[in-house]
Amino acid sequence: MHAATGTSPRIGPRRIGWEPAIGLLAGAMLCLWLPWLPPRWSLIALAVAGVVLWWKLPRRVWIATALLGFGWAGVIAGSALQARLPSELEGRELVVQGRVDNLPEEDSKSTRFQFVVDDDIAQQEELRGKRIRLGWFAAPDQTPPQIEAGSRWRLRVKLKRPHGLRNPGVQDSERGMLVDRIVATGSVKGGDGNEELLAGTGIDALRDGIAQRIEQGSSPARRFIRALSVGDTRGLSDDDWTILRANGLTHLIAISGSHVALTAILGSALAWLLWRAFPVLGGWMPRRTAMMLAGALVAAFYTALSGGEVPTLRTLLMMASVASAVLLRRRMGAVQALAIAAIALTLIDPLNLLRPGFWLSFSGVAWLSWCLREGGRGVLREFLGAQGVATLGLLPLSMLFFAQASWVSPLANLVAVPWWGFIVVPLSLLGVMLDGLHHGWGAPLWNLAAWLFDAAWPLFQRIAEWPFGQSRLPEASMWAWPLALLGAFWLLAPRKLPGKPLALALWLPMFTPLQPAPLPGEARMQMIDVGQGQAILVRTAHHAILYDAGPATDDGYDAGATVVLPALAALGVDRVDLMMLSHADADHAGGMNAVLAGMTVEAVQAPPGAPIEVDTHCKLGDHWNWDGVAFEVVSPLPESDYAGNPSSCVLRVGVGDHALLLTGDIDQATERALVERDPAALRADVVSMPHHGSAGSSSDAFVHATGATWAIASAGYRNKFHHPNPKALARWTGAGTRVLDTPHAGSVRVDLSAAAVIVATERTRRKRIWDSEH
Structure with missing residues (x-):
């Protein structure tokens, strides 16, 4: 029986196949998705028990590997979390020495890069051998420093623990930093003490050098050839990514398994040519073995050169498994090779399971293996079938990971897959190989690849403009995507399976917001976590107000595009009736244009005299009622001159005896004027702290006039203004008010009804093991 299956009794498909792979993945994901980790000793015990049972209980192997996956994932995650920068080192100036890791990203204001600290030389032993993420910002009227990939430096830095914004939806940068083993982020301090010790060397320097040589040409598509050749996406603009996402083509730009397979074919072809040209080599090694070995070596080198992303590692491991089976004269199918790759990548680093690319890569191959296993349908039908399977089968995961869906993706992929995948990419990779033999030899192929890419790009630009x-999809229940996945299985199952139209109903929960609109007579406030700035959504049953639009900074960061719009989509908001900008400062109004470009906004409002173009102005006495919810502007005075922060629009939202008060950046002088004019208009259960909780706001008189139960500050983690200030916090807590701030709470939700006021935080709602403990 074992001879028939081509496997040995000890290392057979039951022990290393889809059953143990599924058990390992399920156990690891269960652990990684917990709100906290169990004790380390219990995780080690589970992992050891899993190893023993994996060997002893082949008929229940999935139970054994689930235990192993759970324990091993917990041990590795715990070690990664323990490696983070200690809190006592935050904000201190440190000296570090090490190597620039990966490819630095440059713009006109700064250079950002990853930095691996030497494991034997560091001012602080807590950083030895660890990876940090740094930004080196240029002084005014200067350009940022040139940082070579692979170069070595001694730097003066200020660091903080990994911290990310937390909002409804899929964005979670803290998870990404944990997976990438980023133990701290920070900035390089200017002045003396920063010194380059050694120019760029190693695989990253080689990769950067190839990217720079590709860039030496006139075609604007060179930026895409860099991405397709060595995974260098630094040249792609936000507009480029918008077009790619709209067409569902981002998977083709990223270095994928097909790239690795092509390089393996090129390596095997080179070995074939050598063995044909020099038959004497056959006496040293059989030609078939040489072809396999050359293909594997070239593929392994290219995997390292392109950054070693999960899809490339998956392909490399599958190829190595099949090649080993052939050399050992055993049979191995695609499913078992895929399972071996999944088991290997999970055991090497269980945190790989937190990468969307892991699931998209493995699921894509699994879908194709299952749906196209019969074959014999002709090249064209196989190609069309593969596109349909990939689009439909991966759509639930794409919706889960990216909260968006491209409905034109099948059409765009019908053009892009053969054009890019069979022509542009092979030319680009062949150019890399020739460039490796001699710098400059690859230029003609890169030029041709860029020209061919340019020929098709206008088509995708037009498709992206289609209405x-x-x-963008709302945040749905966690049960929604398994149902959608089941629906995909149902639709892609053999034709004889009945009721396929009913399978479409299983997709409906993916389009249903987890947080439906409030009922009439109720209001909901969502203070979006935008860092050092402010954006607040207020919803009623049929209307929405966006109070401020988040910050935008000179270095290109625009929270309106990167945070506010995705958060609104996650909350199921596709139009805004009123965007009220409290005042014109960039931390409140910077995201305005991005929001206006990204969704329908009926009207924009700001204080009189504010230096921004709006439809109307907010002023004392404005009031209206939407869906049984009362809105009233309590500042500024209609005849007042615009004075920046003190002129902020102050909005009161009332439901019965309960109210919210949104205060912008008013100062204590404005607060006193409001208290003297009409203290009753300030009564509220929940208040957004004036000016992010600065020391020059939240006066005692104002705090007591509000009588607030809750006060919430929107601020950035360890921001340079030290918001919210301890003195302001003390004034609120001294009055019996409970305080929250977005750095610690994430996005804050307040449900307001005539009966109650309910406050909830995003970090509590979705507690994860990687959440910052500050």
């Missing part, structure tokens, strides 16, 4: 081509 309803792409949809």
Whole structure:
């Protein structure tokens, strides 16, 4: 029996196949998705028990590997979390020495890069051998420093623990930093003490050098050839990514398994040519073995050169498994090779399971293996079938990970897959190989690849402009995506399976917001976590107000595009009736243009005299009622001159005896004027702290006039202004008010009804093991 299956009794498909792989993945994901980790000793015990049972109980192997996956994932995650920068080192100036890791990203204001600290030389032993993420910002009227990939430096830095914004939806940068083993982020301090010790060397320097040589040409598509050749996406603009996402083509730009397979074919072809040209080599090694070995070596080198992302590692491991089976004269199918790759990547680093690319890569191959296993349908039908399977089968995961869906993706992929995948990419990779033999030899192929890419790019630009081509999706229940996955299985199952139209109903929960609109007579406030700035959504049953739009900074960061719009989509908001900008400062109004470009906004409002173009002005006495909820502007005075922060629009939202008060950046002088004019208008259960909780706001008189139960500050983690200030916090807590701030709470939700006021925080709602403990 074992001879028939081509496996040995000890290392058979039951022990290393889809059953143990599924058990390992399920156990690891269960652990990684817990709100906290169990004790380390219990995790080690589970992992050891899993190893023993894996060997002893082949008929229940999935139970054994689930135990192993749970324990091993917990041990590795715990070690990664323990490696983070200690809190006592935050904000201190440190000297570090080490190597620039990966490819630095440059713009006109700064250079950002990853930095691996030497494991034997560091001012602080807590950083030895660890990876940090740094930004080196240029002084005014200067350009940022040139940082070579692979170069070695001694730097003066200020660091903080990994911290990310937390909002409804899929964004979670803290998870990404944990997976990438980023133990701290920070900035390089200017002045003396920063010194380059050694120019760039190693695989990253080689990769950067190839990218720079590709860039030496006139075609604007060179930026895409860099991405397709060595995974260098630094040249792609936000507009480029918008077009790619709208067409559902981002998977083709990223270095994928097909790239590795092509390089393996090129390596095997080179070995074939050598063995044909020099038959004497056959006496040293059989030609078939040489072809396999050359293909594997070239593929392994290219995997390292392109950054070693999960899809490339998956392909490399699958190829190595099949090649080993052939050399050992055993049979191995695609499913078992895929399972071996999944088991290997999970055991090497269980945190790989937190990468969307892991699931998209493995699921894509699994879908194709299952749906196209019969074959014999002709090349064209196989190609069309593969596109349909990939689009439909991966759509639930794409919706889960990226909260968006491209409905024109099948059409765009019908053009892009053969054009890019069979022509542009092979030319680009062949150019890399020739460039490796001699610098400059690859230029003609890169030029041709860029020209061919340019020929098709206008088509995708036009497709991206089609209405309803792409949809942002609301945050749905966690049960929604397994149902959608089941629906996909149902639709892609053999034709004889009945009731396929009913399978479409299983997709409906993916389009249903987890947080439906409030009922009439109720209001909901969502203070979005935008860092050092402010954006607050207030919803009623049929209306929405966006109070401020988040910050935008000179270095290109725009919270309106990167935070506010995705958060609104996650909350199921596709139009805003009123965008009220409290005042014109960039930390409140910077995201305005991005929001206006990204969704329908009926009207924009700001204080009289504010230096921004709006439809109307907010002023004392404005009031209206939407869906049984009362809105009233309590500042500024209609005849007042615009004075920046003190002129902020102050909005009161009332439901019965309960109210919210949104205060912008008013100062204590404005607060006193409001208290003297009409203290009753300030009564509220929940108040957004004036000016992010600065020391020059939240006066005692104002705090007591509000009588607030809750006060919430929107601020950035360890911001340079030290918001919220301890003195302001003390004034609120001294009055019996409970305080929250977005750095610690994430996005804050307040449900307001005539009966109650309910406050909830995003970090509590979705507690994860990687959440910052500050």
